[in-house]
Amino acid sequence: MKDMKDTVAAAPGMVNQAQQMAANAQAMQAQMMAQQQASMQQAMAYQQANAGAAAASGGLEPIAGVGLEQYARIVKAIAPLNYDQSLLPGIAASHGVDGASWQAAHDGWNARIQGDPNVAKAFSDVYRSV
Template structure:
């Protein structure tokens, strides 16, 4: 059954007129213009902040360079450090070479540190002397970069 044209128009709501379309486009254009002004304002704020941001970036770059220079100096020192006098003297009869051999000897046991006294015994070091030597050499290696450097050299070749 055909629908009368007036009923069809009433069912679909008011038809847009030329004036409605023009007003909608004006509102859209006005919104775009306002958005553009907001973007200009944001750019102006960014330009005003730029000198401060550049100063911050330059400060961070200078700090980074100073830190890198400090780390380089420490690396050079670690590579060239000499042990303090007396710091290579044996502890409980265990010299640094023997200590490095014992420590590396646990590789055969899957680096199980509980096997250190067993390995020390293979090198003729009794458990009490080993306990003293282990604590002493560990402390010296941590406190004296020269001793640490020398230990690393020995450990690499034994």
């Protein structure tokens, strides 16, 4: 019986402690959410700043008359064809790009994409949208 009296006497303190723990958990959760939101905003600002850097550096200028969007359309056209690279010159020709221009554009865009993460991001964005 004494144990029961002790438990009942301690109950208000235990309830108070549980409420404090719940309040602390909510505060920690709110802090984590705020940190995640700040990180996301920082990442978005970084991406926007770097997208402008690719354009400012001339990294998005056409190569041999082939712009980034046209290049993306041509290379994406081989996706349903088992990514057969040998078909690219013919696909390029169907988009109005002669063989020599296509080869220069293909080599140039590949070099830019591999050498500049900003151009790679821009290409990825365009590729998904075409």
